[in-house]
Amino acid sequence: MKKEEYYILDYCTIKNHSIFKNGNLIYSDTESETLKGFAKSIYKFLGLSYPKFHKMDNLCKLGFLASEVLIKDNVKLDEDTALVLSNKASSLDTDRKHQESIQDREDFFPSPAVFVYTLPNIIMGEISIKNKLKSENAFFISEEFDTELMYTYSKILLNTEKASSVICGWVDLDTNKYDVFLAFLSKKGKIKLTKEELNKLYNQ
Amino acid sequence: MAELREELKEKIIEQLSLEDVEVSEIGDDDSLFGDGLGLDSIDALELIVLLEKDYGIKLKDPKEGKAIFESIGVMADYIAKNRTK
Numbered sequence: 276m277k278k279e280e281y282y283i284l285d286y287c288t289i290k291n292h293s294i295f296k297n298g299n300l301i302y303s304d305t306e307s308e309t310l311k312g313f314a315k316s317i318y319k320f321l322g323l324s325y326p327k328f329h330k331m332d333n334l335c336k337l338g339f340l341a342s343e344v345l346i347k348d349n350v351k352l353d354e355d356t357a358l359v360l361s362n363k364a365s366s367l368d369t370d371r372k373h374q375e376s377i378q379d380r381e382d383f384f385p386s387p388a389v390f391v392y393t394l395p396n397i398i399m400g401e402i403s404i405k406n407k408l409k410s411e412n413a414f415f416i417s418e419e420f421d422t423e424l425m426y427t428y429s430k431i432l433l434n435t436e437k438a439s440s441v442i443c444g445w446v447d448l449d450t451n452k453y454d455v456f457l458a459f460l461s462k463k464g465k466i467k468l469t470k471e472e473l474n475k476l477y478n479q
Numbered sequence: 480m481a482e483l484r485e486e487l488k489e490k491i492i493e494q495l496s497l498e499d500v501e502v503s504e505i506g507d508d509d510s511l512f513g514d515g516l517g518l519d520s521i522d523a524l525e526l527i528v529l530l531e532k533d534y535g536i537k538l539k540d541p542k543e544g545k546a547i548f549e550s551i552g553v554m555a556d557y558i559a560k561n562r563t564k
Binding site: 388391 | 495497521522524525528531532
């Protein structure tokens with residue numbers, strides 16, 4: 276097992292209608308009245324051209340956009356970049372939409388396009404497809420951002436050379452309340468990877 | 480029939496979240512899958528639901544969809560002949 280030093284190369288936060296990269300506000304949108312509108316405005320701001328984005332549910336859109344912010348202006352992700360994500364509400368936001376569509380036996384038309392997003396780990400699938408990752412991934416559900424788990428799990432992947440870098444973090448959404456934090460862990464960077472730093476950056 | 484084709488184009492854009500596509504950009508004979516509109520397998524399932532929900536057509540075998548969803552024109556012909564609502 277390797278015992279190298281690892282760093283937090285970049286981190287991204289999406290909260291309160293705003294996006295922050297490495298602690299700096301890079302975009303804010305107080306005009307959009309819905310989360311879907313907010314996500315679309317970020318998509319335009321980032322200059323993305325990826326039609327599949329519009330098919331994603333809101334949870335996926337948030338995770339996907341945060342990953343795009345994270346790697347914006349940076350190197351292409353290595354295909355062994357692992358993804359270690361977590362949240363509290365799982366895919367509840369979309370689960371409810373699916374539930375509504377199967378509530379009435381007389382009007383029973385579940386949407387396959389909604390159903391495919393009734394698992395939170397699909398976020399990692401979308402990020403992997405976009406960036407052609409063939410890597411380890413894991414999604415954890417916890418009451419709050421579990422720094423210990425994120426740090427330990429990511430560090431094991433790096434030390435055992437299962438991954439050359441890791442994107443870890445928290446992508447939570449429940450009834451329009453969202454909280455997103457992703458950190459890119461790598462051999463390069465200025466912020467040394469420690470539990471304390473990870474926790475500090477999440478709580479910024 | 481022209482009206483039904485236009486209606487289908489609007490429904491497909493809405494149902495399949497094709498936000499970057501305009502009705503005028505979809506030709507009646509364009510392929511819906513592959514090099515055409517680039518729809519995928521989940522979109523195919525969504526079209527099967529659309530047929531049942533909006534036109535009362537229940538496909539007994541999902542494989543039938545491959546021929547029916549060839550283009551807007553083929554789909555409109557099939558709906559016109561088989562619709563129950």
